[in-house]
Amino acid sequence: MIKKISNISDQGIICDFGDEVNKEINKKVITLFNSLRKEKNKGKLDEILNIVPSYNKLAVQFDLRKTNSKKIKDLVLNINTKNNELTANVKKWIFPICYDDEFALDLKDLSKNLKIVREELIEEHLKTEFYTYMIGFMPGHPYMGDLDKKLFSSRLKTPRIKVPAGSVAIAEKFCIVYPYESPGGWNIIGRTNIKLFDTKNPINPCLLNPGDVVSFKRVNKKEI
């Protein structure tokens, strides 16, 4: 399953599951992530400081006072992953989205560059059932896929200094939602009012988990 394990720091290792970015590989990452988290939730693995899944890798940061790279590599290779696969209890979410011009800052250019009429582009986005590969960059920020090939686009040449919170954006085969106002270089196609991260909810502040499924429902401006 793991192709290679290397040190990412003297207090961290990274398990490589392959070069490609696809759901099949990501599900293996999430299975290992869930297995380690399950042990941790039992109060074990006190020496682990962070377990971080990404598209096709899993990183483990550990406390050098209590353990070292070799021990963590052994632990990761020998952990029981049975029954920790992503299964039917995957959560499904529907996010409202408004594609009005004032929110969809890059939809016009995108339509021109991709040579797809605006409505067709929107239809294609609405049709896609997105899989959450990972949360990263900032709190609650999801990386979701996969868009149909005809919607593949590159990032903006010059990233925006400020992207409004709730902006829904695409690049390559992925779709993201900006939880906060932040800098960003993705093509913005709409706006949602979904709160992806809530510090006032200490039990479960982050709405999405890796593996969750998200689709969008079109609404008008007043509803968001």
Next chain:
Amino acid sequence: MILKILRPGIFTTFQDKGRFNVQYMGISPGGCMDYGLFHLNNKLLNNDENTGLIEFAYQGPELLLEDGRIKFAITGDVYFKIKSKTKKEIIGVPNRTYELNKGEIIDILATKNSVYGYLGFEGGIKLESFYSSISSQVRSGIGPNNGKKIEKDYKIFLKQESSTTTNTILDNFKLEKKSIFNVIEGPQINYFSENSKKEFFSKSFKVTNQTDRMGMRLVGSPLENIKSSNISSEAIIKGAIQVPGDGNPIILLNDHQTTGGYPKIASVISSDLDCLVQTIPSKDIFFKKISVDEAENLFHLYLDAINALSKKIKKID
């Protein structure tokens, strides 16, 4: 016991050891930049080892004690004064404790030839924690007061009054200074040309003023990427040295983004990070490659050194 901020300073935040096991939600660990100084501060005050305190960079805050009698310590290489309307002002000595009475002011003017300093209080500060940490994360709005930097007129509530008139001091303490930092190879070292690898481990890099709690930007002879200047995003850990398309390395620090898509040539070892973050802009630094085993040994030696320092703390008669 209430302190009022008369002047906030340049980048003043609340910090403890950091927030762990939540990086998968997009929350980076944060926490004190210089663990050694953080640890020393709490030891001087006889506090629990993870008691939250105030971190400042370059120019620190000016605070007025509105009420009560408290004990504080400032650690680092710091120039500060203790002032009041009635008494003559005194130049403070860092790395010792002081009592402060109602109406007196702590004025932290500057860190000397270093970046970070710490202001801690006996018993600690009353703060709400989030995932077991009070660390402020300005960029993501996490921590006390929505993670904001400490602002003018903000009030800080302390947990206790000064418990004894006796003070403590660590004599002859000096911040370690060095220009050669140990690193281990990064996962994408082979993205760089042989010549660039050689240069990375032999030539100097200048610390730029685009350096903060998130990362330290360096300039030097640009590193040549022979594979791709983008990778599929993967987790980041403090100390990682990533190299974007322009070839200038960035060392990622406590408030780093949780995942990143630039290749990582190397990673500064844990025991060198405290010294690294105290390096001021315009200084030249070098990188020396060592093995993971060596890095682990150096880490334990560093912890021993920190603990040995605490044992040298004396009471002031």
